[in-house]
Amino acid sequence: MRSTASILHLDLDAFFAAVEQRDKPSLRGKPVIVGGTGGRGVVATASYEARVFGVGSAMSGREARARCPNAAFLSGRFHAYRETSTRVMEVLRDLSPLVEPLSLDEAFVDLSAADLPDLEVATVTEAGERLRRRVQEVTGGLTATVGIASSKFLAKVASELDKPDGMTVVPPGAELDLLRPMKVTVIPGVGPVTAERLRRAGIHTIAELELVSEDELVRIVGQAHGHGLWQLARAQDSRPVLAERETKSISVEGTYDNDLNDRKLMEGLLTRQAKDVGTRMRKNGFSGRTVSIKVRLHDFTTLSRSSTLSSPTDDGATIGRVARSLLGDLDTTGGVRLLGVGVSGLADWVQEDLFGETADEEEIEVVLPEPPRRSWPPGADVVHDDMGQGWVWGSGSGVVTVRFETAATPPGPVRSFKADDPALHRLEPPVES
Numbered sequence: 001m002r003s004t005a006s007i008l009h010l011d012l013d014a015f016f017a018a019v020e021q022r023d024k025p026s027l028r029g030k031p032v033i034v035g036g037t038g039g040r041g042v043v044a045t046a047s048y049e050a051r052v053f054g055v056g057s058a059m060s061g062r063e064a065r066a067r068c069p070n071a072a073f074l075s076g077r078f079h080a081y082r083e084t085s086t087r088v089m090e091v092l093r094d095l096s097p098l099v100e101p102l103s104l105d106e107a108f109v110d111l112s113a114a115d116l117p118d119l120e121v122a123t124v125t126e127a128g129e130r131l132r133r134r135v136q137e138v139t140g141g142l143t144a145t146v147g148i149a150s151s152k153f154l155a156k157v158a159s160e161l162d163k164p165d166g167m168t169v170v171p172p173g174a175e176l177d178l179l180r181p182m183k184v185t186v187i188p189g190v191g192p193v194t195a196e197r198l199r200r201a202g203i204h205t206i207a208e209l210e211l212v213s214e215d216e217l218v219r220i221v222g223q224a225h226g227h228g229l230w231q232l233a234r235a236q237d238s239r240p241v242l243a244e245r246e247t248k249s250i251s252v253e254g255t256y257d258n259d260l261n262d263r264k265l266m267e268g269l270l271t272r273q274a275k276d277v278g279t280r281m282r283k284n285g286f287s288g289r290t291v292s293i294k295v296r297l298h299d300f301t302t303l304s305r306s307s308t309l310s311s312p313t314d315d316g317a318t319i320g321r322v323a324r325s326l327l328g329d330l331d332t333t334g335g336v337r338l339l340g341v342g343v344s345g346l347a348d349w350v351q352e353d354l355f356g357e358t359a360d361e362e363e364i365e366v367v368l369p370e371p372p373r374r375s376w377p378p379g380a381d382v383v384h385d386d387m388g389q390g391w392v393w394g395s396g397s398g399v400v401t402v403r404f405e406t407a408a409t410p411p412g413p414v415r416s417f418k419a420d421d422p423a424l425h426r427l428e429p430p431v432e433s
């Protein structure tokens with residue numbers, strides 16, 4: 001904990017849904033649900049209009065439909081979210097070089113590295129308000145909620161207090177007064193299991209938690225979490241804001257219009273990507289020790305797993321073997337929409353015979369479920385040769401219904417086409433790099 005309120009946490013409000021409402025004027029002010037469109041999908045983000053009906057993140061699509069049948073259910077446009085996120089992160093980096101993104105819509109900013117005259121409450125409050133206005137400008141109207149406090153923990157707690165489109169500054173010295181009445185679950189890492197253990201020990205609030213000795217807490221929640229919990233209950237958190245460091249890496253990834261469910265197919269794709277990574281590494285004369293995979297689930301949760309080898313490699317078969325074993329640890333039920341393989345920590349030398357064997361890799365045949373260009377997921381961007389740009393309102397039985405509007409137009413008309421109409425095209429997102 002610092003002596004100044006100099007850590008800022010920014011959280012964009014209902015981010016995915018807000019981007020959709022920006023780009024689809026007819027959906028502004030209406031319930032919008034991103035995710036949950038497929039049979040087994042879950043909700044990624046619900047707009048505030050949908051939250052009124054009790055729809056929330058991670059709810060099954062089926063339950064969301066039951067609660068809010070009139071919502072627009074969209075499959076999501078990751079490229080649009082990422083592009084908007086990039087603009088927000090640039091604004092944050094204009095304020096301070098120390099920015100730590102947590103996800104597409106959330107980041108910490110260290111205001112002590114910003115160009116501010118001082119770190120008084122009035123000064124950081126003004127900086128926070130300016131930042132919120134700037135975010136709104138560069139995103140085409142998206143709102144963010146900001147928390148400013150003396151630690152990461154408190155800044156994050158503060159940014160939850162005035163959602164949406166608000167701000168809370170916790171003056172130094174006021175941290176414990178703010179925390180004490182709160183439930184223990186506001187502490188990061190206190191999930192249902194820990195909360196239940198604490199509840200059985202009669203501990204519900206942070207005020208109650210503060211009265212428990214460290215030894216006692218270790219006994220209740222275990223060695224691994226006891227000490228950290230004891231500290232956070234006292235608002236003690238000295239974690240620094242860590243700016244992203246760029247590591248040199250080579251990676252290959254692919255996005256899939258239809259969620260992949262077949263594990264063998266995923267392994268086949270990873271194997272092929274690993275081979276491509278190896279080829280590119282050899283062409284560039286690079287090798288690296290850390291192999292990672294990236295898996296984006298149907299609900300946009302993005303998982304990364306990596307494994308560091310004892311010596312560098314540029315061998316596609318080796319990279320593929322590590323990638324497949326990393327995939328083996330992930331739960332991909334519900335489907336996968338992006339897969340990628342990368343190698344980082346590049347060195348300029350290679351040690352042969354990494355695993356002491358060069359067994360021939362089994363070629364796994366790769367057949368994608370359907371050519372991706374002709375599918376029409378709800379919400380996807382399309383362009384019609386005569387009508388111009390719009391988005392998929394719905395599709396089925398060989399018919400696609402499109403609403404012709406963009407962020408820059410008023411709400412537009414709806415037209416239906418045959419699914420194979422040659423005049424209708426998906427607007428392809430930029431290729432992921």
Ligand SMILES: [Mg+2]
Nearest residue numbers: 011012014105
């Ligand atoms: Mg958010």
